[in-house]
Amino acid sequence: MAEKVVIIGSGPAGWASAIYTARANLRPLVFEGAVTEENRQAGTLPLGQLALTTEVENYPGFPKGLLKPYLESAIDESRRQMMGPLSDEPHAVTGPELMELMRQQAVNFGTRIITDDIVAVDFQQRPFRLTAREGTVTEAHTVIVATGARANYLGLPSEERFKNRGVSACAVCDGALPRFRNRPLVVVGGGDSAVEEATYLTKFASIVYLVHRRDALRASKIMQQRVFNNPKIEIVWNHVVDEVLGNDEDGVTGVRLRSTVDESTRELEAAGMFLAIGHTPNTAFLQGQLELHDNGYIRLTTPFRTYTSVEGVFAAGDVADDYYRQAITAAGSGCQAALDAERYLAAQEI
Ligand code: NAP
Numbered sequence: 001m002a003e004k005v006v007i008i009g010s011g012p013a014g015w016a017s018a019i020y021t022a023r024a025n026l027r028p029l030v031f032e033g034a035v036t037e038e039n040r041q042a043g044t045l046p047l048g049q050l051a052l053t054t055e056v057e058n059y060p061g062f063p064k065g066l067l068k069p070y071l072e073s074a075i076d077e078s079r080r081q082m083m084g085p086l087s088d089e090p091h092a093v094t095g096p097e098l099m100e101l102m103r104q105q106a107v108n109f110g111t112r113i114i115t116d117d118i119v120a121v122d123f124q125q126r127p128f129r130l131t132a133r134e135g136t137v138t139e140a141h142t143v144i145v146a147t148g149a150r151a152n153y154l155g156l157p158s159e160e161r162f163k164n165r166g167v168s169a170c171a172v173c174d175g176a177l178p179r180f181r182n183r184p185l186v187v188v189g190g191g192d193s194a195v196e197e198a199t200y201l202t203k204f205a206s207i208v209y210l211v212h213r214r215d216a217l218r219a220s221k222i223m224q225q226r227v228f229n230n231p232k233i234e235i236v237w238n239h240v241v242d243e244v245l246g247n248d249e250d251g252v253t254g255v256r257l258r259s260t261v262d263e264s265t266r267e268l269e270a271a272g273m274f275l276a277i278g279h280t281p282n283t284a285f286l287q288g289q290l291e292l293h294d295n296g297y298i299r300l301t302t303p304f305r306t307y308t309s310v311e312g313v314f315a316a317g318d319v320a321d322d323y324y325r326q327a328i329t330a331a332g333s334g335c336q337a338a339l340d341a342e343r344y345l346a347a348q349e350i
Pocket residue numbers: 154188189190191192193194196213214217218219240276277278279322323
């Protein structure tokens with residue numbers, strides 16, 4: 001029998017839509033993604049981008065506090081080791097903790113979960129047909145796509161080594177951490193994200209080096225001007241990062257840069273390196289089935305709705321949002337997608 005709602009993805013958008021559809025008695029089935037080395041390398045493991053961050057200080061409802069007793073009481077024991085050791089100190093909820101809490105909340109209301117990827121979809125037929133990596137085919141009357149996006153990294157082994165210890169792809173998530181306070185920081189990129197993140201980081205850093213591979217920024221003129229006018233930002237033109245420097249004790253201590261116009265190299269002292277070289281939405285499996293924008297993000301067809309080009313298929317979170325990209329906006333749109341799916345099913349009398 002076809003499922004009423006299948007949710008693909010397990011970040012905040014996926015779990016919010018699961019919580020809402022479960023409470024509407026639609027018995028949602030979530031494909032949370034597979035635990036594979038390929039997904040680890042790509043940054044697409046279950047629980048999404050938040051599972052790759054440290055403390056989340058901007059998710060409403062989670063001020064800093066003593067969370068250990070709460071986490072122990074709220075989350076099923078079998079899942080607790082997935083979060084890492086629980087801190088005895090007051091802290092802001094961590095990304096993995098927040099995601100486990102959302103997952104548990106969805107389970108509490110009867111959400112069923114399959115730990116696998118959907119690798120192919122057929123939206124021409126009704127019910128829709130979804131093929132998992134292991135080969136099983138699931139039929140569904142509605143689908144909520146919440147597969148998110150992944151930050152692009154440079155691909156250097158040294159960058160991998162210092163992820164979460166000075167290397168970050170999210171200034172808004174990590175910029176305020178103590179390790180970055182009053183220290184020099186590096187931002188890589190030349191688009192709107194790079195200039196926005198560089199500007200944001202000047203709140204904490206002693207100086208921000210904006211390292212860009214060309215001699216002109218891609219960012220909009222007004223955003224560029226903010227960077228040019230900010231005395232705490234120094235633009236390093238025509239350079240790329242060749243290696244992240246650091247050690248086990250301190251994490252990142254600097255970067256080695258290579259010129260893109262000659263063979264020269266130079267080193268910069270820095271406590272952190274923030275990548276802002278774009279994101280890639282996780283939409284490869286939707287090619288030819290759903291309308292996508294040129295940059296690969298799902299095209300939503302109606303303002304303030306989660307409708308896609310196929311009736312009955314809804315999209316939520318970063319997979320359809322290259323602009324806000326926050327946990328709270330993703331969760332909010334997951335709720336919207338759930339309500340849209342519920343109304344669609346009611347209208348179809350399914
Ligand atoms: P983007 O516009 O694609 O810019 C990516 C930047 O990274 C480019 O400057 C690019 O250099 C550089 N880059 C890419 N790969 C690189 C590599 N391997 N090594 C070094 N540099 C590399 O991405 P984005 O800045 O994330 O923006 C995405 C979209 O969101 C845009 O449409 C943007 O306008 C929008 N956005 C808007 C706002 C806002 O209005 N407040 C804020 C953030 C984002 P090249 O320039 O040489 O290609």
